[in-house]
Amino acid sequence: MKSIVRMILLIGLAVGASLPPPASAHTPVEGAQRRYTADYASLSFRYVGTVPTWLRTAVELAVETQWLTSNNSRAPRFHQSTSGLGSVMYDTTSECADSEPDWIGCTRRWGFPDWKVWIRSGIIGGHCENNNNATGCYRASRIMLHEAEHVTLTTSESSQGSANSNMGACPPVPPGHCKNPNSGWNSSSWKECDQAAFQLKYGLQSLSGQYADCFDHIADHGTTGLATVQTVTSSTGTTCAGMSLTRSGRISTKSTSNYGLLSNLGVAGRLIRIDRKLSSSSTWTTNWSSFTTGTNQTGNNWTRSFSETVGGIYNYRIRFAGRPVLRTARRF
Amino acid sequence: MTQVLPAVAGGPTAAETRAWIRTSPSGQTIGSTVCTSETPCITQVQAAEEPLLTLGDFYIRWLSDEVVVLWQGPDLRAFSVSDGSLLWTMGDETAEYDDAYFVSDGATLILGWLHGIGEGRLYELAAIDSLTGKLVAIATFTGDDASTRWLEGGLSSDDRAILLSEPLSGSAVRDGARLWTVTLTDGTVQEHESPFSGATK
Numbered sequence: 001m002k003s004i005v006r007m008i009l010l011i012g013l014a015v016g017a018s019l020p021p022p023a024s025a026h027t028p029v030e031g032a033q034r035r036y037t038a039d040y041a042s043l044s045f046r047y048v049g050t051v052p053t054w055l056r057t058a059v060e061l062a063v064e065t066q067w068l069t070s071n072n073s074r075a076p077r078f079h080q081s082t083s084g085l086g087s088v089m090y091d092t093t094s095e096c097a098d099s100e101p102d103w104i105g106c107t108r109r110w111g112f113p114d115w116k117v118w119i120r121s122g123i124i125g126g127h128c129e130n131n132n133n134a135t136g137c138y139r140a141s142r143i144m145l146h147e148a149e150h151v152t153l154t155t156s157e158s159s160q161g162s163a164n165s166n167m168g169a170c171p172p173v174p175p176g177h178c179k180n181p182n183s184g185w186n187s188s189s190w191k192e193c194d195q196a197a198f199q200l201k202y203g204l205q206s207l208s209g210q211y212a213d214c215f216d217h218i219a220d221h222g223t224t225g226l227a228t229v230q231t232v233t234s235s236t237g238t239t240c241a242g243m244s245l246t247r248s249g250r251i252s253t254k255s256t257s258n259y260g261l262l263s264n265l266g267v268a269g270r271l272i273r274i275d276r277k278l279s280s281s282s283t284w285t286t287n288w289s290s291f292t293t294g295t296n297q298t299g300n301n302w303t304r305s306f307s308e309t310v311g312g313i314y315n316y317r318i319r320f321a322g323r324p325v326l327r328t329a330r331r332f
Numbered sequence: 333m334t335q336v337l338p339a340v341a342g343g344p345t346a347a348e349t350r351a352w353i354r355t356s357p358s359g360q361t362i363g364s365t366v367c368t369s370e371t372p373c374i375t376q377v378q379a380a381e382e383p384l385l386t387l388g389d390f391y392i393r394w395l396s397d398e399v400v401v402l403w404q405g406p407d408l409r410a411f412s413v414s415d416g417s418l419l420w421t422m423g424d425e426t427a428e429y430d431d432a433y434f435v436s437d438g439a440t441l442i443l444g445w446l447h448g449i450g451e452g453r454l455y456e457l458a459a460i461d462s463l464t465g466k467l468v469a470i471a472t473f474t475g476d477d478a479s480t481r482w483l484e485g486g487l488s489s490d491d492r493a494i495l496l497s498e499p500l501s502g503s504a505v506r507d508g509a510r511l512w513t514v515t516l517t518d519g520t521v522q523e524h525e526s527p528f529s530g531a532t533k
Contacts, residue, residue, distance in 0.1 A: 031406070031425040037450050049501070095430070095482075095499045098352060099391050099403045102367065108428065108499070109446070111453055112479035116499075155406045155425055 006238045006313040026164040027217045028197035031156035035111040041076035045086035055140055058129045059088055062144035069189035072209035073198040076152045085113040094118035105143040107150040117147045125179055137180045142187045153197060164193040200260035208269025208295055219258040227254040228267055244307040248300040251293055268295040272318050279313040354395040357436045361397045365390040379413050387416055396438030399462045420465025433485030442493055444483025455481045457493055457514055471519040491516060
């Protein structure tokens with residue numbers, strides 16, 4: 001006669017998986033809106049007026065390359081074309097000049113295909129791409145990254161530091177901020193809180209890709225970031241030694257309107273560790289086994305067979321395995 | 333010569349300037365925003381026969397003898413010139429303002445602005461009661477028309493607002509730009525044939 005194995009899968013004890021530990025007051029950039037309806041909206045642009053070559057290079061670097069770095073979202077995509085609908089201009093004046101005398105970049109008609117961005121010419125300190133990164137210069141590509149985010153996401157100038165977002169105001173609040181060598185002057189990609197807002201409003205490009213590291217202060221957050229929830233077909237079962245017992249489940253982000261388009265997403269492609277112990281023991285065998293969640297958005301996204309050769313009552317727990325984004329080890 | 337708007341500690345320097353000087357339609361009131369490295373941005377308004385008004389707020393955009401309107405980001409804020417009290421505010425995250433102007437008696441601010449999101453985003457020419465902030469739409473433009481209307485307050489009058497299809501660059505306009513007049517009393521919109529060289533209707 002085979003021994004009896006009773007398995008208890010400890011699922012549902014805790015949620016919260018996530019994002020790295022809380023940092024001081026960083027949050028998805030303020031005032032975020034989905035300004036273009038389509039996923040990956042194609043925003044073409046052309047240069048209007050006299051735009052020097054060095055600036056064209058910087059603009060295209062910013063919105064055609066840097067824009068895609070640290071960008072796991074369905075945010076609009078930019079591309080330069082002589083017949084482009086959007087406009088990039090280089091001028092001493094702009095539609096912002098009357099309201100913001102210290103402007104260095106300016107956006108108007110956001111949300112439309114024929115959006116407009118001005119980059120100010122003749123600014124004190126100049127542009128880094130045109131003066132070999134002279135002290136006090138402004139990097140035009142950083143200005144363009146900032147303005148492109150105004151076009152697609154938010155009007156606000158973020159109050160958080162340049163380590164977390166490119167949307168911190170350049171002058172005049174505070175004066176000189178983001179010019180070389182001040183913090184953020186040479187930003188060359190989205191920051192975490194930029195990406196977080198884009199992910200909330202435009203959704204993820206890849207379910208198994210990166211979640212921004214900037215969700216630990218939003219409403220309904222988990223212990224360290226986005227909260228996750230899980231279900232399992234049955235958390236207990238009995239079988240014979242040497243026989244297997246199969247269980248399926250779903251691990252997803254919490255379903256809440258506060259998560260925008262990140263609500264109730266299958267947590268895909270994440271390595272899940274299984275710890276095991278005899279119920280009579282207080283010591284867990286960590287990393288007893290592992291599996292990777294599937295990529296399906298709906299329904300169960302994991303299936304696992306459990307088998308023991310020696311009879312007894314076993315407890316199992318599953319937890320995230322420490323991937324960079326969904327990393328915090330939490331028991332289920 | 334008397335300096336009407338007093339100097340501010342720390343500036344302004346060339347890099348941290350006094351913003352544009354604004355005058356009321358009557359020419360009796362003058363105002364400016366000042367930002368310096370030592371003093372957070374403030375707005376000074378000097379009306380005839382009144383003490384200097386200093387607001388810890390910015391940027392000055394439009395001015396009448398009774399009201400000064402400040403603009404930063406998506407918000408407009410109107411203050412009484414006589415005592416600095418906040419009269420009204422408007423705006424939300426969807427707001428984008430073009431231009432505005434006070435009609436000559438200062439009672440009404442004519443504003444061109446965009447608001448709404450997605451397909452519902454529209455351009456609106458509106459009349460705002462300068463003391464209460466009550467807004468009445470004069471004309472609205474939707475769809476592709478919404479992004480190609482720019483109020484030019486400096487070209488407009490008490491009777492008609494001038495809209496261009498693209499913003500002025502300084503005082504210049506590109507050949508081919510289109511022009512509309514909007515009659516403020518009834519919202520009638522009229523496009524003018526080829527007002528600029530190369531324009532097509």
